[in-house]
Amino acid sequence: MVFPIVSFSSWIIINDDGTTEVYNADEPEVYVAPKKKRKHVVKKKIAPKYVGSSEKIMYLTFDDGPLLGSGNIIDVIQQERVLATMFMVGQHIQKSRFRKKTFKRALNEPLILVANHTFTHASGRYRHFYSDTNRVVNDINKMDNILFDNDINYRAPYLRLAGRNVFRLPSMHYNDPGIPKRYNESEKYDALWEEGYQIFGWDYQWSYNPKNGKVNKSPKELVNAIEKIYSRNRTKISGKFVLLMHDFSFRDRFNGKKDLKDLIRRLKYNGWSFETLSTYL
Ligand SMILES: [Zn+2]
Structure with missing residues (x-):
């Protein structure tokens, strides 16, 4: 005689309202993901840039x-579809084919303004470099020629000096407070201004370890510092913030x-919101 096999894996659950449900453990509930709606993707040649507030303008440099x-x-x-400015060095562009390719990539990106950061970066000898007006002007003209020859969107000679926080703009002349007046460097900045250069310094720097370039503030700490400066109105132009960063800090x-x-x-x-320095003044 064959006896039916009794299964103990089924339960009857009596709900509070008296209704019953049968739960069968032999048939485990399988998670079914809700059906995803297909996104309608509109392909655009140039994706729109990010637009934020008009009162807080960040210049990522x-x-x-x-x-x-x-x-x-x-x-x-x-x-992220934000605008930014990259100040490049002529000698770095000429170092390898890969570097040249990176330079061209930046030039071809409409979100990025590529600007002059000298040809030699003063070879790291700043005081010597800035002691001779001709040397300074020739070095910077050399980099300007590279930009002029390669950038089909070349707009103006936008410049940041190597190792100096200086502004020379129609309504702003600002000398690096760290350089003693007796070195007469401001004469060199004025000579560049007379050559037609617009010179941009910065409000604040994402500082780094000079040994390896690693930034020494987290993004959260940096943004806290930025907000503090903004709320105390300590930027060169109210509501506009020029942030200095360095390419080597963003290695893998x-x-x-x-x-x-x-x-x-x-x-x-x-x-x-984010702009390139071409709209700073
Ligand atoms: Zn530099």
């Missing part, structure tokens, strides 16, 4: 490229992409 790290900066700028070994993305997203969250 990156110095010393093309270096390792410059490609990561371009990637993040394209992903320092999680450069992640940090820069984090910074930009925090700034967006706090209502900043």
Whole structure:
């Protein structure tokens, strides 16, 4: 005689309202993901730039490229759709085919303004470099020629000096407070201004360890510092913030992409919009 096999894996559940449900453990509930709606993707040749508040304008500026790290900066700028300025060094462009390619990539990106950061970067000997007006003007003209020859969107000779926080703009003349007057460097800045250069310094720097270039503030700490300066109205122009960063800080070994993305997203969250320095004044 064959006995039916009794299964103990079924339960009857009596609900509070008296209704019953049968729960069968032999048939485990399978998670079914809700059907995803297909997104309607509109392909545009140039994706729109990010638009934030008109009262808080951030000028992201990156110095010393093309270096390792410059490609990561371009990637993040394209992903986040924000405007930025990259101050590049002539000798760095000429160093390799890869660097030249990075330079061209930045030039071809409408979100990025590529500008002059000298040809030699003063070879690291700043006081010597700035002691001779002709040397300064010739070096910077050499880099300007590279930009003029390669940039089909060349707008004006926008410049940041190597190692000096100086402004020479129609309504703003500002000398680096760290340079004693007796060195007469301001004469050299004036000579560049007379040559037609617009010179941009900065309000604040994302500082780094000079040994390896790694930034020494997290994006969160940096944004806190930025907001403090903004709320105390300590920028050169009210409501406009020029942030100095360096390309080598954004290498893969320092999680450069992640940090820069984090910074930009925090700034967006706090209502900043982004411009290139061509709209600063
Ligand atoms: Zn520099």
